[in-house]
Amino acid sequence: MEGAVSKTSIVALLRDAGAAAIVAALLAFPLLGFRLVDSAQGLSLDTRLIWVVYAAAVVFAGRFLFSLARVLYEARPRAVARPKVAVPGRARYLVGIALIAVALLLPWLPFADRNIIDKATLILIYVMLGWGLNIVVGLAGLLDLGYVAFYAVGAYSYALLSQHFGLSFWICLPLAGLLAASFGVALGFPVLRLRGDYLAIVTLGFGEIVREVLINWGAVTGGPNGISGIQRPSFFGLPMVPASPDGATTFAQFFHLAFSPNHRIIFLYYLILALALATNLFTLRIRRLPIGRAWEALREDEIACRSLGLNPTMVKLSAFAIGATFAGFAGSFFATRQGFISPESFTFIESAIILAIVVLGGMGSQIGIVLAAFLLVGLPEWFRDLEQFRMLAFGAAMVLIMLWRPQGLLSHREPTLRLGGVKPLPVKEAGA
Amino acid sequence: MMVAPVLSVEHLTIRFGGLLAIDDLSFEAAPGDITALIGPNGAGKTTVFNCITGFYKPDVGRMTFRRESGESFLLERMDGFRIARAGVVRTFQNIRLFPGMSVIENLMVAQHVPLMRASLYSVAGFLRLRRYLDVEKQAIERARYWLDKTGLLDQADVPAGSLPYGAQRRLEIARAMCAGPSLLCLDEPAAGLNPRESLALNELLLSIRDEHGISILLIEHDMSVVMQISDRIVVLEQGRKISQGTPDEVRSDPEVIRAYLGVEDEETAVAVLQGQGARG
Numbered sequence: 098m099e100g101a102v103s104k105t106s107i108v109a110l111l112r113d114a115g116a117a118a119i120v121a122a123l124l125a126f127p128l129l130g131f132r133l134v135d136s137a138q139g140l141s142l143d144t145r146l147i148w149v150v151y152a153a154a155v156v157f158a159g160r161f162l163f164s165l166a167r168v169l170y171e172a173r174p175r176a177v178a179r180p181k182v183a184v185p186g187r188a189r190y191l192v193g194i195a196l197i198a199v200a201l202l203l204p205w206l207p208f209a210d211r212n213i214i215d216k217a218t219l220i221l222i223y224v225m226l227g228w229g230l231n232i233v234v235g236l237a238g239l240l241d242l243g244y245v246a247f248y249a250v251g252a253y254s255y256a257l258l259s260q261h262f263g264l265s266f267w268i269c270l271p272l273a274g275l276l277a278a279s280f281g282v283a284l285g286f287p288v289l290r291l292r293g294d295y296l297a298i299v300t301l302g303f304g305e306i307v308r309e310v311l312i313n314w315g316a317v318t319g320g321p322n323g324i325s326g327i328q329r330p331s332f333f334g335l336p337m338v339p340a341s342p343d344g345a346t347t348f349a350q351f352f353h354l355a356f357s358p359n360h361r362i363i364f365l366y367y368l369i370l371a372l373a374l375a376t377n378l379f380t381l382r383i384r385r386l387p388i389g390r391a392w393e394a395l396r397e398d399e400i401a402c403r404s405l406g407l408n409p410t411m412v413k414l415s416a417f418a419i420g421a422t423f424a425g426f427a428g429s430f431f432a433t434r435q436g437f438i439s440p441e442s443f444t445f446i447e448s449a450i451i452l453a454i455v456v457l458g459g460m461g462s463q464i465g466i467v468l469a470a471f472l473l474v475g476l477p478e479w480f481r482d483l484e485q486f487r488m489l490a491f492g493a494a495m496v497l498i499m500l501w502r503p504q505g506l507l508s509h510r511e512p513t514l515r516l517g518g519v520k521p522l523p524v525k526e527a528g529a
Numbered sequence: 530m531m532v533a534p535v536l537s538v539e540h541l542t543i544r545f546g547g548l549l550a551i552d553d554l555s556f557e558a559a560p561g562d563i564t565a566l567i568g569p570n571g572a573g574k575t576t577v578f579n580c581i582t583g584f585y586k587p588d589v590g591r592m593t594f595r596r597e598s599g600e601s602f603l604l605e606r607m608d609g610f611r612i613a614r615a616g617v618v619r620t621f622q623n624i625r626l627f628p629g630m631s632v633i634e635n636l637m638v639a640q641h642v643p644l645m646r647a648s649l650y651s652v653a654g655f656l657r658l659r660r661y662l663d664v665e666k667q668a669i670e671r672a673r674y675w676l677d678k679t680g681l682l683d684q685a686d687v688p689a690g691s692l693p694y695g696a697q698r699r700l701e702i703a704r705a706m707c708a709g710p711s712l713l714c715l716d717e718p719a720a721g722l723n724p725r726e727s728l729a730l731n732e733l734l735l736s737i738r739d740e741h742g743i744s745i746l747l748i749e750h751d752m753s754v755v756m757q758i759s760d761r762i763v764v765l766e767q768g769r770k771i772s773q774g775t776p777d778e779v780r781s782d783p784e785v786i787r788a789y790l791g792v793e794d795e796e797t798a799v800a801v802l803q804g805q806g807a808r809g
Contacts, residue, residue: 406614
């Protein structure tokens with residue numbers, strides 16, 4: 098093992114580290130080497146070149162140790178090449194069940210306070226958005242950078258329908274989904290011919306158009322001020338308020354409980370959990386249907402799809418519409434949870450985070466998306482004190498994960514059908 | 530030939546900028562025949578395929594496809610996917626499978642149209658109604674039949690992209706057959722196959738023709754395939770038809786010998802056209 102690190106390879110490593118240090122010094126020179134000083138004579142520049150030296154030294158040492166460790170690691174004798182760690186289907190299934198059980202029990206666990214349930218609700222919103230976007234990006238392979246637009250459509254649909262027509266959450270939910278789906282189709286039509294980068298740019302533009310409309314169409318959307326006082330959800334008609342103004346039975350009265358603001362928090366948590374699980378079950382089932390297979394086939398090779406009689410237009414539009422529907426549901430939930438929405442909640446960075454969740458999770462992997470949502474949305478919530486470094490950590494995490502697992506956290510694809518498991522029918526003319 | 534041809538191509542012409550890729554090409558493919566389209570590289574064979582299967586729109590010409598039922602379709606007016614639904618299904622010179630999907634899934638995608646109809650645009654499928662499950666089971670049986678036929682049955686559950694080259698070629702043919710064609714268009718199915726594999730391919734194609742009564746249109750460079758299994762051959766050079774007929778007629782046509790090989794040495798040319806001395 099010692100022999101692996103020969104003199105020449107040490108020299109090569111030092112040279113490599115030296116190159117990295119020079120790059121670091123070049124970068125650090127303008128960034129760290131100067132400082133703005135506010136003195137009595139006004140602003141002036143001060144140098145602190147020693148910082149540049151520190152930065153270069155740190156990078157030199159770090160790079161050297163990192164490469165050395167890698168050389169040693171790769172030289173280590175390996176008896177057997179380890180087979181690729183493919184989590185067997187059964188284990189994945191059990192992990193899924195365990196996660197659902199934990200999610201169901203969460204509000205009753207001793208450490209679960211209002212804060213934790215709130216954060217879990219937020220994570221679940223992103224899990225649901227991730228699962229919805231996964232249909233478009235992970236299955237159909239259509240890179241959508243404007244997914245948040247459908248989320249916004251759902252949120253504003255609910256807010257406007259409930260404010261102007263007094264419709265309840267449960268009636269608005271399907272309507273919001275429907276409206277978002279029609280926006281999905283509206284976006285889908287012009288972009289049918291596009292793929293890859295071009296599609297990404299157009300969907301990005303679409304997301305911005307929706308946001309601009311929300312900001313500028315003040316008469317309907319309230320402009321930048323947004324919409325406030327959105328109706329909170331009721332438990333099948335039982336409002337969750339201390340005392341009903343019009344004398345109707347409240348949730349607490351009906352169940353003979355003392356009123357607690359936590360009821361609503363827990364109710365919202367279960368609501369999003371149910372919506373997210375519905376999204377998941379829907380995806381798992383539709384993957385095994387012809388339309389789901391057509392989405393995946395479209396991702397793999399559009400020309401081959403056409404040569405087999407699949408209509409690419411319908412396949413794409415259905416993926417856009419169904420993906421958008423789930424964003425619409427999530428948007429309604431968001432609006433009813435917050436009670437207030439404004440265009441600020443639907444900026445590009447939201448689309449980027451949702452897309453990052455899907456990509457990091459491993460395109461198409463349902464559990465991977467939960468994991469990625471936890472990493473990208475949950476962790477930053479817990480470390481809010483380090484807010485300034487949030488984007489730094491976010492970027493570093495992305496780079497690390499892409500180096501470590503370029504296919505995403507969990508990239509295993511489960512076939513939708515196994516012939517091994519299907520018993521052959523008695524021999525007959527099947528092919529004719 | 531008294532029977533109406535399964536495919537008639539009339540005055541097909543297509544131009545790419547200044548290049549006349551296909552120049553006034555007319556030929557017919559008889560039902561139940563293997564019709565081969567041969568010619569030197571760049572003769573426009575694949576372009577003809579792309580026109581027939583709707584990937585290119587010809588500038589001039591008419592392509593008529595007739596089913597056994599008597600229905601006829603004007604292919605130049607149809608979208609590619611509608612042509613496939615009508616019963617003209619193709620394979621590609623550079624294999625186009627769905628590499629990340631398993632072998633059996635590839636064959637299920639090929640049966641998308643009947644499955645989609647049975648699933649009532651996913652509603653019946655979503656509820657797992659009997660009427661959908663029955664059709665799905667039939668689709669699986671059909672896939673199993675073609676996997677067996679192409680010798681891929683034991684690899685049904687592996688990703689298509691991980692199959693060896695020859696197996697991928699066979700899978701593409703199996704997939705095309707699952708789409709239920711009346712006319713199967715194969716673009717160089719023997720390319721890259723070793724002699725043993727190409728012999729197996731001959732048998733497969735003959736059985737598709739004889740047992741299933743499916744007409745085949747074939748582009749091929751491998752003369753041991755073309756000369757042995759084709760019923761009719763059409764020879765192209767620079768977008769024009771220079772000869773047509775049975776393998777024997779084409780083989781002895783001096784124009785073909787000259788054009789196909791671009792050599793004056795007749796003996797070499799004849800040897801090559803006879804499939805490197807294979808029987809014939």
